[in-house]
Amino acid sequence: MGRRHGGRGRGGGGGEEDDLHLHKAARSGDLAAVESLCEANPLALSSRDRLSRTPLHLAAWAGHVDVVKCLCKHKADVGAAAMDDTAAIHFASQKGHVEVVRELLVSGASVKAKNRKGFTALHFASQNSHLELVKYLVKKGADITLKxxxxxxxxxxxxxxxxxxxxxxxxxxxxxxxxLPSEKKDDSASTIAEKPGDDGAATKDGDEVGLGEKRKNDGIAAGSRSPELKKTKVSLGHLVSANDLDEDEEEEAD
Structure with a gap:
């Protein structure tokens, strides 16, 4: 999965410090800094933080479309996997970032990519109630039958x-x-803008990848689900930590 950085830019070598500067810039949406760092150190594009995330993973999660475009322009690996084989398209789908997902697909990401538990971007978008992204992914060939x-x-x-x-x-x-319903008429997701307030989502403590709020009306779903299949949540909170680039060393979650 690529090397991990134990120092996280504190007490490490100069190269490692530079690498994590790109992670921070990508996460915060600082396009000018991202462009400058990519030009100065192209190898930083594939660098990993202690959770095996690349700058593209963080930009995708935060919904910074321009930063994602910049990283892709500089040949960032759109299929690179963080912990649990979670790719950038999965991070973006967690938050419903349609424009980011579109850019990743244009840059070569697979709409059928799975993480270690077999979740696709469509699974994540569905679980987190992002209807417009669900429609867009189906239009782009996401297989609704994948398990x-x-x-x-x-x-x-x-x-x-x-x-x-x-x-x-x-x-x-x-x-x-x-x-399919999304093929019958123009997909509204093609013009959807990123929702205000999403950009800072990756910096909140306690965020967990793959968790949505529980449905309150269980009766609606009672007759539609197979009794032997229980809904499972994918708790990947260790992938998103607000201060993991700045805090002192702490044990990595399983």
């Missing part, structure tokens, strides 16, 4: 009724051999 290692499709992990309704419609259309 996690626990046997769950995107529909199984969907949290909100509107997402579930859309995915059910997709399933019915496929069974009938018709067009």
């Amino acid at each position: 996690t290692k626990g046997g769950q499709t995107a529909l199984h992990v969907a949290e909100k009724d509107d997402v579930r309704a859309f995915l059910k419609e997709c399933e019915l259309s496929l069974k009938k051999g018709g067009e």
Whole structure:
């Protein structure tokens, strides 16, 4: 997975310090600094922090589209995997960043990429109730029938009724051999703008990758889920830590 940086830029070598400067700039959305650091040290693009994340992972999570474009322009590896094989497209899908996902796909990311537990971008978008991103991913070829290692499709992990309704419609259309709902008309996700306030999401303590709020109306889903398949949450909070670039050494989560 690439080397880890134990020093996190504190007490380490100069090269390591420079690498983590790019991580910080990418995470905060400092486009000028990102451009300058990429020009000065191209190797920093593939550098890893202590959680095996590249600058692209952090920019994708935070929703900084211009930074993502810049990193991709400088040939960042769009398929690079952080811990648990979580790729940049998975990070972006957690937060519903449609424009970031679009840029990653244009730059060569796979819409069918899975993490270690078998979750795709569609699983993450569905679980976190990002309907417009779900529609966009389906339009771009995401397979609604793909299952996690626990046997769950995107529909199984969907949290909100509107997402579930859309995915059910997709399933019915496929069974009938018709067009998917997102193919019947222009996808509204093509013009959606990033929601204000999302950019700082990666800096909040306690964020967990793959966690959505529990559905309050369990009765709605009772008749639609297979009894043997229980919804599982993917707790990857160790991938997102507010101060992991600045704090003193601490033990890495499992």
